Amino acid sequence: xxxxxxxxxxxxxxxxxxxxxxxxxxxxxxxxxxxxxxxxxxxxxxxxxxxxxxxxxxxxxxxxxxxxxxxxxxxxxxxxxxxxxxxxxxxxxxxxxxxxxxxxxxxxxxxxxxxxxxxxxxxxxxxxxxxxxxxxxxxxxxxxxxxxxxxxxxxxxxxxxxxxxxxxxxxxxxxxxxxxxxxxxxxxxxxxxxxxxxxxxxxxxxxxxxxxxxxxxxxxxxxxxxxxxxxxxxxxxxxxxxxxxxxxxxxxxxxxxxxxxxxxxxxxxxxxxxxxxxxxxxxxxxxxxxxxxxxxxxxxxxxxxxxxxxxxxxxxxxxxxxxxxxxxxxxxxxxxxxxxxxxxxxxxxxxxxxxxxxxxxxxxxxxxxxxxxxxxxxxxxxxxxxxxxxxxxxxxxxxxxxxxxxxxxxxxxxxxxxxxxxxxxxxxxxxxxxxxxxxxxxxxxxxxxxxxxxxxxxxxxxxxxxxxxx
RNA sequence: GCCGGUGUAGUUCAAUGGCAGAACAGAGGACUCAUAAGCCUCAAACAAUGGUCCGAUUCCAUUCACCGGCACCA
Numbered sequence: 001x002x003x004x005x006x007x008x009x010x011x012x013x014x015x016x017x018x019x020x021x022x023x024x025x026x027x028x029x030x031x032x033x034x035x036x037x038x039x040x041x042x043x044x045x046x047x048x049x050x051x052x053x054x055x056x057x058x059x060x061x062x063x064x065x066x067x068x069x070x071x072x073x074x075x076x077x078x079x080x081x082x083x084x085x086x087x088x089x090x091x092x093x094x095x096x097x098x099x100x101x102x103x104x105x106x107x108x109x110x111x112x113x114x115x116x117x118x119x120x121x122x123x124x125x126x127x128x129x130x131x132x133x134x135x136x137x138x139x140x141x142x143x144x145x146x147x148x149x150x151x152x153x154x155x156x157x158x159x160x161x162x163x164x165x166x167x168x169x170x171x172x173x174x175x176x177x178x179x180x181x182x183x184x185x186x187x188x189x190x191x192x193x194x195x196x197x198x199x200x201x202x203x204x205x206x207x208x209x210x211x212x213x214x215x216x217x218x219x220x221x222x223x224x225x226x227x228x229x230x231x232x233x234x235x236x237x238x239x240x241x242x243x244x245x246x247x248x249x250x251x252x253x254x255x256x257x258x259x260x261x262x263x264x265x266x267x268x269x270x271x272x273x274x275x276x277x278x279x280x281x282x283x284x285x286x287x288x289x290x291x292x293x294x295x296x297x298x299x300x301x302x303x304x305x306x307x308x309x310x311x312x313x314x315x316x317x318x319x320x321x322x323x324x325x326x327x328x329x330x331x332x333x334x335x336x337x338x339x340x341x342x343x344x345x346x347x348x349x350x351x352x353x354x355x356x357x358x359x360x361x362x363x364x365x366x367x368x369x370x371x372x373x374x375x376x377x378x379x380x381x382x383x384x385x386x387x388x389x390x391x392x393x394x395x396x397x398x399x400x401x402x403x404x405x406x407x408x409x410x411x412x413x414x415x416x417x418x419x420x421x422x423x424x425x426x427x428x429x430x431x432x433x434x435x436x437x438x439x440x441x442x443x444x445x446x447x448x449x450x451x452x453x454x455x456x457x458x459x460x461x462x463x464x465x466x467x468x469x470x
Numbered sequence: 471g472c473c474g475g476u477g478u479a480g481u482u483c484a485a486u487g488g489c490a491g492a493a494c495a496g497a498g499g500a501c502u503c504a505u506a507a508g509c510c511u512c513a514a515a516c517a518a519u520g521g522u523c524c525g526a527u528u529c530c531a532u533u534c535a536c537c538g539g540c541a542c543c544a
Contacts, residue, residue: 012544052544131542182475186539189473198542223544264541327482333537340482347494351507359504366503397493404508413503427503468505
């Protein structure tokens with residue numbers, strides 16, 4: 001049996017789950033559900049180390065361990081909230097196994113002579129508790145605190161990124177490793193402009209909330225070295241007691257999902273780390289766009305935030321899944337507003353799918369259709385495999401439109417008055433069509449698909465699936 | 471500044487070197503199984519300028535507008 005690995009990025013737990021991540025994990029969920037006949041490992045989790053989280057916890061007046069615990073739960077709740085697959089694996093970067101894995105990866109990179117110590121001199125802002133870059137300063141002062149930063153020296157561990165330029169370019173030659181194509185070109189550009197080694201640790205006395213660097217108790221790992229490791233620690237690497245790492249990472253097809261701002265991290269740094277440790281590279285990274293609202297990035301101060309919770313509350317689990325999966329552009333940014341969501345909901349779900357189910361089943365029930373042919377012969381569609389979920393959903397809605405038109409053209413409701421058998425035949429045919437639609441709907445709206453199938457089996461009209469909004 | 475992208479009906483998107491497709495919203499119509507839903511009909515667009523070409527929305531250049539990236543921020 002073929003094996004397939006899919007993972008989202010791990011969201012940083014310094015805020016509530018936002019719509020962009022909800023979208024990412026929904027896409028992953030659809031892809032995972034669509035891989036029938038394959039063994040699928042579907043991963044997500046939370047990235048819980050680092051300065052920002054430590055600060056956020058402090059600000060909340062909470063112990064950092066409790067703080068991350070609380071947030072991790074919120075993210076785990078998404079599973080229920082968004083109707084995600086049962087077999088979703090959730091990895092936390094503060095879990096013991098993960099910490100060991102991160103340290104082992106470090107050790108392997110070090111053994112391969114890719115990690116070295118270097119004295120680093122920089123301008124440190126006490127207020128920010130970090131070193132400032134050029135653009136963080138105005139007139140030599142911290143742009144946030146308006147104070148002059150101190151010149152500080154710190155010893156950090158660095159990763160030999162530059163060493164991997166050629167190997168990365170080679171990796172990037174394969175057109176499949178990054179979707180969409182222009183992001184791959186972006187990645188190639190980054191490398192061609194030249195890479196610099198990057199620091200992967202921080203002094204513990206400045207930041208204690210991180211994974212201890214093996215063999216150096218004065219330093220902790222910088223978050224991303226730790227966080228990126230989660231893609232394999234979740235599989236049980238390095239011990240691999242259950243054989244998942246071998247089965248899914250080494251022998252399977254690996255697919256990572258990430259936002260468009262992640263190219264450097266996922267397709268370059270992480271890949272270089274894998275190369276250094278002698279581990280197979282990711283087969284494919286799929287970068288999606290961002291979701292904005294009203295022409296702007298969502299932000300609390302603008303008051304234009306639409307959260308996954310808001311959506312589920314208003315449109316239900318499957319309604320939310322439908323709206324995001326059908327209307328968010330796979331790779332470009334998408335602008336959504338409540339008005340638009342309402343329109344999309346009414347058009348696609350109330351007037352479209354919901355109404356069709358209602359009219360077909362009303363007739364089936366009333367006319368006394370006896371059984372429904374529930375074969376799903378030739379309804380194959382491989383758009384999801386090509387990572388084009390929008391196309392897949394659009395295809396389903398074309399079928400819905402076809403069935404609506406068929407009812408109009410064949411007029412079973414009229415024929416019933418003169419010839420019951422003819423009408424019953426037509427409606428029974430319509431039921432088969434509806435069953436096919438329900439079948440295609442499974443990865444997109446699993447619960448609704450189940451209700452429709454069930455209604456067809458019992459030939460009983462279900463509760464109003466999607467009440468109109470206006 | 472450098473690199474890349476985008477600009478198509480009111481809105482969101484699609485396709486194409488040779489009549490520009492759709493969905494939603496809008497107008498009208500015949501019907502009634504249905505959630506005043508569905509079906510039919512109608513109206514509606516290639517940012518601007520120049521070039522290549524028999525012919526450009528599509529290729530090239532310029533302008534205007536918008537967006538993204540340019541690393542220690544995850």
